[in-house]
Amino acid sequence: MPKLYGNRMFSYYGSKSKIVGCYPYPKHDKIIEPFAGSARYSLKHFEKDILLVDKYEVIVRIWHYLQAASEQDIMKLPILKTGETLNSFDISEDEKLFMGFIIKGGNATPGLKYSGSGNFGSNQKEQYEFIAQQLYKIRHWEIKHGDYGEIPNLTATWFVDPPYEFGGEYYKVSNKHLDYSKLAEWCKCRNGQIIVCENSKASWLPFKQMAEMQ
Numbered sequence: 001m002p003k004l005y006g007n008r009m010f011s012y013y014g015s016k017s018k019i020v021g022c023y024p025y026p027k028h029d030k031i032i033e034p035f036a037g038s039a040r041y042s043l044k045h046f047e048k049d050i051l052l053v054d055k056y057e058v059i060v061r062i063w064h065y066l067q068a069a070s071e072q073d074i075m076k077l078p079i080l081k082t083g084e085t086l087n088s089f090d091i092s093e094d095e096k097l098f099m100g101f102i103i104k105g106g107n108a109t110p111g112l113k114y115s116g117s118g119n120f121g122s123n124q125k126e127q128y129e130f131i132a133q134q135l136y137k138i139r140h141w142e143i144k145h146g147d148y149g150e151i152p153n154l155t156a157t158w159f160v161d162p163p164y165e166f167g168g169e170y171y172k173v174s175n176k177h178l179d180y181s182k183l184a185e186w187c188k189c190r191n192g193q194i195i196v197c198e199n200s201k202a203s204w205l206p207f208k209q210m211a212e213m214q
Contacts, residue, residue, distance in 0.1 A: 011105030034148035046137035082116030
């Protein structure tokens with residue numbers, strides 16, 4: 001399969017597709033992502049005991065859809081032409097949510113109309129094939145809708161990738177009033193290995209630069 005699709009199920013704003021390989025290897029058998037998003041870290045280490053939690057219900061619905069979907073379910077999804085909308089097709093609401101991030105990659109909310117731009121284009125069938133072949137990775141995952149503060153403090157590898165304090169305004173869909181000082185204390189109290197992501201402007205934890213990106 002083309003490297004273009006990388007290690008992903010869908011494209012979401014703030015995903016770590018280009019730098020996921022830079023993060024430390026998980027020291028524990030359990031990985032917890034309290035701000036799941038497109039879960040690139042968990043996908044890279046999919047064989048672990050994975051717990052995804054997200055406050056944005058749309059994200060949780062998409063993961064539950066993918067977890068229950070068969071390869072045939074993915075392969076029968078519609079091929080869109082430029083200008084067509086998802087409402088033109090007889091598909092479920094969860095399929096529309098999933099495809100909304102496929103036709104409008106890297107967005108904070110799912111799209112509805114295919115503009116003809118991005119990586120979706122003429123390779124729609126190839127993308128479906130790639131996603132279908134990855135479904136086995138997520139069958140054993142636990143996926144929950146909820147707030148990070150509700151997660152039991154288990155000994156695990158915690159991959160904490162919240163909306164950035166500066167520059168993350170576009171995807172604070174369900175975390176509009178995120179208290180970063182409170183989140184910092186919560187992170188420091190986790191049991192196990194804690195990996196916290198941010199950009200260069202953040203100061204709520206003593207972050208160190210890992211990679212230089214636009």
